[in-house]
Amino acid sequence: MPVAPPDPANLQTEQDVPHPVLLNTWKHHAGWIRERISAAVRAGSAGVAALPAEMAVVGSRLMDLYVGTLKPATIAEAVIADLNTRGLFEFDPLAKWLAEQGAYALTELPDRSTWTIRLGPADGRYLHLHPGRWARHTMRVQANTLRSAVMAHALARLTGRAANELEVVNEARKQYLGMLPVHELTGTGGLGAVIAALQAPA
Template identity: 80%
Template sequence: MTDDLAHPALLNTWKHHAGWIRGRITAAAHAGADGIARLPAEMAVVGSRLMDLYVGAFAPAAIAECVFTELKARGLFEYEPLAKWLAERGAYEMTELPDRSKWTIRLGPATGRYLHLHPGRWAPHTMRVQANTLRSAVMAHAHARLTGRDARDLAVVNEARRLYLGLLPVRELTGDGGLGAVIAALAE
């Protein structure tokens, strides 16, 4: 999840990075039915709440590097100055990347990955997503690859929801942050 990010960045890629998720779906599909069957357990880190998903072009490592560069230039990269600065601002601060996306900087534990990053709410290149909507979109793409079908097909979506997630079928693929929009965001 954050293993490929330079220390001290923490970014939950399952919850917050569409490009990383696309790569994970591809890797699972290459592993066949067993690889796809493992995805629901991996997605436990998604939780059950609403989240912000970055759909822009920057890779997780590039996002972290942009934030590192800004914080280093301001003398805020080390834990103590960062902790003091964030405390003065109510525990978080926003930063803007070159693609105009906005990222929330929070403080993690002093002994680990203390630079916790989240995409900004309602910011460019970000969409609000319900947890089960994200899970359904991921599994629709994975199941579509396994079966040679289209992830945008309602029958494929409902088959994936039933087989992998134990969820009831949906009547339609809604847009604007709904299941249809998330499926589109995860398309290659």
């Protein structure tokens, strides 16, 4: 029996990112996206068809996608631990420190990836994390490129084909995203590279 796709409103909980961290995994975490594609495919056609609406949180701009091996919760917990040791975890000292840094600060994690810390609202997930720009284990990605790569993988797995086939990519773009076909799968930072980044490890 197909599994119902998750409610997009509850995705932050399902990402198991501890409060008060906000980490938009649709925009910033390739490993989580791979797992989300797998869950959608297990849910069948309805699960795959639900993905475009979920990806509304991706927006329309360039983003930095983490392609390393650390889980979202591991990233969050590492930053929390570091801030705690420096007395910067609570909202007020964090807000003061970030203001002194020019509204954001950078921190390096054990895998040498760099993450940006920003401040969110005091009454919610006020510790906002996203990958550093042009940092180790990240790639710059256009929003529609990411959407296309996600749907190519989902359609390929649903139909037993390969996500890096141009025919599959264009079928996914038309069927799920209402986008025009592309003529090639471009390399570094392009659609071909993002499809490769979202490929499940062998």
